[in-house]
Amino acid sequence: MNESTTGSRDVPSGADPADALSEIWTLRLYVAGQTPKSITAFANLKTLCEEHLAGRYRIEVIDLLEQPQLAAGDQILAIPTLVRKLPEPVRKIIGDLSNTERVLIGLDLLPRAED
Amino acid sequence: MDPAPAQLPKSPTGIDGLDEITGGGLPTGRPTLVCGDAGCGKTLLAMEFLVRGATQFDEPGVFMAFEETTQELTRNVASLGFDLDDLVERRQLALDFVYIERSEIEETGEFDLEGLFVRLGYAIDTIGAKRVVLDTIESLFSGLPNPLILRAELRRLFRWLKDKGVTAIITGERGAGLLTRQGLEEYVSDCVILLDHRVENLISTRRLRVVKYRGSTHGTNEYPFLIDEHGLSVLPVTSLGLEHTASEERVSTGIPRLDAMLSGAGFYRGSSILVSGTAGTGKSSVAGHFAEAACRRGERVLYFAFEESPSQIQRNLRSVGIDLAPWVRQGLLEFKANRPTFTGLETHLATMHKTIHTFGPRIVILDPLNSFISATNEIEVKSMLMRLIDFLKLNQITGFFTSLTMGGSALDRTDAGISSLSDTWLLLFAVETGGERTRALSILKSRGMEHSNQNREFLITSHGVQLRDVYLGPGGVLTGSARLAREAEDTAERLARQQEIDLRRRELERQRALMDAQVAAIRAEFEAREAETLALIEREQGREAQLARERVEMAWSRKADAAPTVAEDPS
Numbered sequence: 001m002n003e004s005t006t007g008s009r010d011v012p013s014g015a016d017p018a019d020a021l022s023e024i025w026t027l028r029l030y031v032a033g034q035t036p037k038s039i040t041a042f043a044n045l046k047t048l049c050e051e052h053l054a055g056r057y058r059i060e061v062i063d064l065l066e067q068p069q070l071a072a073g074d075q076i077l078a079i080p081t082l083v084r085k086l087p088e089p090v091r092k093i094i095g096d097l098s099n100t101e102r103v104l105i106g107l108d109l110l111p112r113a114e115d
Numbered sequence: 116m117d118p119a120p121a122q123l124p125k126s127p128t129g130i131d132g133l134d135e136i137t138g139g140g141l142p143t144g145r146p147t148l149v150c151g152d153a154g155c156g157k158t159l160l161a162m163e164f165l166v167r168g169a170t171q172f173d174e175p176g177v178f179m180a181f182e183e184t185t186q187e188l189t190r191n192v193a194s195l196g197f198d199l200d201d202l203v204e205r206r207q208l209a210l211d212f213v214y215i216e217r218s219e220i221e222e223t224g225e226f227d228l229e230g231l232f233v234r235l236g237y238a239i240d241t242i243g244a245k246r247v248v249l250d251t252i253e254s255l256f257s258g259l260p261n262p263l264i265l266r267a268e269l270r271r272l273f274r275w276l277k278d279k280g281v282t283a284i285i286t287g288e289r290g291a292g293l294l295t296r297q298g299l300e301e302y303v304s305d306c307v308i309l310l311d312h313r314v315e316n317l318i319s320t321r322r323l324r325v326v327k328y329r330g331s332t333h334g335t336n337e338y339p340f341l342i343d344e345h346g347l348s349v350l351p352v353t354s355l356g357l358e359h360t361a362s363e364e365r366v367s368t369g370i371p372r373l374d375a376m377l378s379g380a381g382f383y384r385g386s387s388i389l390v391s392g393t394a395g396t397g398k399s400s401v402a403g404h405f406a407e408a409a410c411r412r413g414e415r416v417l418y419f420a421f422e423e424s425p426s427q428i429q430r431n432l433r434s435v436g437i438d439l440a441p442w443v444r445q446g447l448l449e450f451k452a453n454r455p456t457f458t459g460l461e462t463h464l465a466t467m468h469k470t471i472h473t474f475g476p477r478i479v480i481l482d483p484l485n486s487f488i489s490a491t492n493e494i495e496v497k498s499m500l501m502r503l504i505d506f507l508k509l510n511q512i513t514g515f516f517t518s519l520t521m522g523g524s525a526l527d528r529t530d531a532g533i534s535s536l537s538d539t540w541l542l543l544f545a546v547e548t549g550g551e552r553t554r555a556l557s558i559l560k561s562r563g564m565e566h567s568n569q570n571r572e573f574l575i576t577s578h579g580v581q582l583r584d585v586y587l588g589p590g591g592v593l594t595g596s597a598r599l600a601r602e603a604e605d606t607a608e609r610l611a612r613q614q615e616i617d618l619r620r621r622e623l624e625r626q627r628a629l630m631d632a633q634v635a636a637i638r639a640e641f642e643a644r645e646a647e648t649l650a651l652i653e654r655e656q657g658r659e660a661q662l663a664r665e666r667v668e669m670a671w672s673r674k675a676d677a678a679p680t681v682a683e684d685p686s
Contacts, residue, residue: 032229041224064230068237071230075214078259079229094259095224106221 025049025057026086030071032064032079037096041080044097052109082106123330126174126246126282129167130160131469132349136325136334141306146273146283148303150294151310156321156342157286158183159192160310161248163346164284166197168246169207174282176246177209177238181254185210195346209238215258222260228268232275239281247276247283253297266297273302294326305329311337320459323349341465348469361385361563366478366513369408370401372582373541376558376567382539383563384477385511387504389484389533391518392543396554397573398517399423400580401541402480403432403439405515409478410442417476418450419467421486425450428482436578449474455486463487464499468506479507484516484533497533504536538562543573546594553595556582572598 029045031038042061049057064071064079074083078094084107093106104110125139134140141147141164149157165176180188188210189199202208211234239247252272255265276283285303287295294300300307307326312319322337340349365380374381382388388405390398406416420428428450429439442448451470455463471479487496500516507514518533534540540559545552554573558566571582572594585594 030230032233037225037227044224064233068233071234071237072211076230076234077213077215077228077255078220078226078231079233080226081230082223090219091221092219093221093223095222095226098224099222102221102223106223 023056023087025053025084026060027057028060028062028074028083028085030062030064030074030076030079030081030083035079038080040096040098041082044100044103045082048097048100048103052104084108125331126168127172128164129171130163130347130349132338132340133160133323133347136323136338136349137306137328138331138333141282141284142328142331143282144277144280145305146276146285146303147306147308148285148287148295148299149308149310150287150289150300152289152312155310155312156340156347157288157310158188158250159195159342160308160347161250161284161286162188162192162197163195165208165246165248166192166199166202166346169202174245175207175209175242176248177211177235177242177244177281178248178250179211179213179235179238180250181213181215181258182251184212184214188212194344195342196344197346206242209242209244211235211238213254215254217258217260220259226261226264228255228265228272231268232272236279239279245281247279247281248286249283250286251288252285253287253295253299256297262297269297269299270302300327310340315459320462339459339462339465341462341469343469348465360511362511367408367412368401369404369406370580370582372571373401373556373580376569376571376582377539377561378565380564382513382561385508385513386538386562387507387514387516387536388539388541389516389518389537390541390543391520391534393520393545396543396545397575397580398519398543399428399431399482400435400437400575401543402482402515402517403428403435403437404580406448406478406480407437407439407442410439410445410447413447414477415446415475416442416448416478416480417471417474418448418480418482420450420452420482421455422483424452434577435575435580449476460487460495460499464503467503471506471510471512476512478513478515480515480517482517484518486519497536500533501536534559548595548597551595551597553597555585555594 027045027049029042031041045059049059062070064076070076074081074092076083080094080096082093082097082103084091084093091106091108093103097103101110122139124143125137125141126143127134127140128137149160151157162178165178168174168176178188183191185199192199199208199210203210213231213234235247238244252269255269256262259265273285285299287297287299289309290296290298294307294309304327306328309324309326311322311324313322314320321340321342323340324337325333325335338349340347362384364384365382366384367374367381368377390401392398402418406418409416418425418428423431425443429443432439439448443450451467453463453466457463458466467479484500485496487499504514516533516537539561542557542559544555544557546555547553554575555570556573557570558568570585572585574581574583585598
């Protein structure tokens with residue numbers, strides 16, 4: 001988990017286009033220092049990606065304490081924030097990603113509830 | 116609560132008037148809450164705070180906008196003469212637009228607002244900002260889930276801002292029963308400023324009130340403020356004390372006879388003068404004279420007209436021999452004409468303040484004052500006038516107000532109790548006698564000087580206003596042709612009396628002459644008699660002597676013995 005705080009970093013995996021979303025997912029996780037919440041978030045993200053997007057995702061971790069100028073670009077307020085850069089459209093998910101169902105909804109991996 | 120240090124450090128806002136009300140500005144290094152309804156000027160106030168800070172006090176600032184994009188902001192304030200792009204380029208200002216779209220955000224567990232802190236901290240550190248604006252931070256509540264976390268984070272944010280030592284303005288929209296929707300006043304407790312935008316009688320007025328200023332005294336009233344091409348101005352700035360110095364200098368009224376009535380010299384400089392009267396009694400003419408006299412002395416005069424246009428006033432005054440046009444051309448006299456209903460009272464007041472500030476007159480004329488008054492706002496008008504008069508006095512500006520007394524009401528009644536605010540009160544009134552109306556003037560009061568207590572007849576002639584002594588006699592006070600008639604009658608009576616006296620005098624002379632003549636005649640008669648009588652006496656005496664002599668001679672011839680026999684008469 002230490003690596004999650006060392007700035008942006010690619011986590012590529014083997015290409016395995018299983019369904020319609022064949023492209024590589026680009027996910028960016030914004031954190032601010034190595035806080036318990038960031039660590040939890042990264043762990044949750046990793047697990048979730050392996051389960052649902054195995055082999056076609058890339059995670060960048062951005063530590064705003066080191067690169068504060070990047071916060072404005074993705075309109076980051078809350079920490080941690082996960083931004084789905086690709087595929088479009090951009091999605092934002094805040095929190096430590098502990099609510100897996102909501103994360104999946106947020107990433108459009110599960111259909112949204114009608115209401 | 117606080118032990119209150121002698122002077123809390125304050126950061127001037129540079130906004131006209133606000134620094135006076137707050138006694139120097141906003142609390143340095145602390146957040147200030149500026150709240151109010153939508154469209155009341157919160158963003159502008161906050162932006163001006165930053166722009167003035169950057170341009171006047173060398174304090175760079177960060178503007179974090181939650182509602183408008185930086186482009187929108189830049190465009191919006193460009194109309195106030197603020198060039199944000201230039202300031203950003205010179206690193207005096209940092210703009211950060213925070214975009215939150217609830218529908219794009221999914222909450223999936225614990226979070227905090229560290230991202231906001233980082234952004235803000237980064238912006239502050241980049242330009243070395245001393246001032247920060249968060250506009251409107253409550254948008255977070257609609258943009259982000261979980262109010263509980265947000266509240267805790269806001270609390271942390273305000274503490275963090277204090278630790279940073281930046282002077283901050285947090286804006287908040289007014290909520291029901293609360294100053295802000297989310298009760299931000301709970302967190303920002305050092306200084307709270309409330310902006311208001313009210314519509315009364317179809318007229319809107321912006322107002323500002325310092326609700327709270329911990330550790331400092333401040334003006335607690337509602338102050339009107341204006342937003343115009345020069346930014347915000349809060350007014351009036353000077354009605355907080357009664358400390359104006361009273362001048363001994365006098366200014367001529369422009370009417371010599373009126374000067375004479377006012378102990379020979381006219382009004383006091385810096386006093387407030389009220390001219391009240393019913394319709395058509397010549398109030399504006401008196402104002403015109405006063406203005407012209409001031410211009411002749413080279414003083415600047417500002418003439419606020421509320422019922423007539425400048426050209427109408429000038430035309431009318433020309434007809435009584437007062438030509439103001441040259442003074443207008445020379446820039447000594449300026450007219451400002453507005454309908455009272457054009458804006459709210461407070462806005463009028465604020466505009467007047469501003470105009471007075473920029474024009475710098477020695478004399479300000481308001482004609483007429485009471486057109487402001489409607490059925491419901493007397494108290495407000497009075498307070499407005501009080502503040503205006505205070506402001507004028509503080510600046511040693513002589514205020515000249517006309518007031519129209521409604522027909523039917525007592526002459527010495529003025530609307531809104533203006534009279535108690537004025538130092539000199541001239542009353543113009545119409546006297547109706549013998550089928551004509553004539554005008555009269557009297558001085559009801561003139562503080563601090565001896566003044567005539569007599570009425571004067573007030574004539575408006577083609578060469579200005581003239582004052583005449585009224586007829587004061589046994590028949591009462593008369594003016595106009597009644598005065599003339601009465602004066603003629605008086606003359607005739609006087610003449611008749613004189614003739615009577617002359618007649619009597621001549622009669623007396625005649626009698627005296629008669630008497631003298633009679634006396635002379637009696638004397639002559641007496642003298643004649645006297646002479647006659649004396650002659651008779653003499654004659655008798657002569658005869659007596661003759662007889663005696665004859666008797667002695669006879670005796671001698673008879674050889675009488677002695678002379679004594681003379682005594683024995685032989686007969």
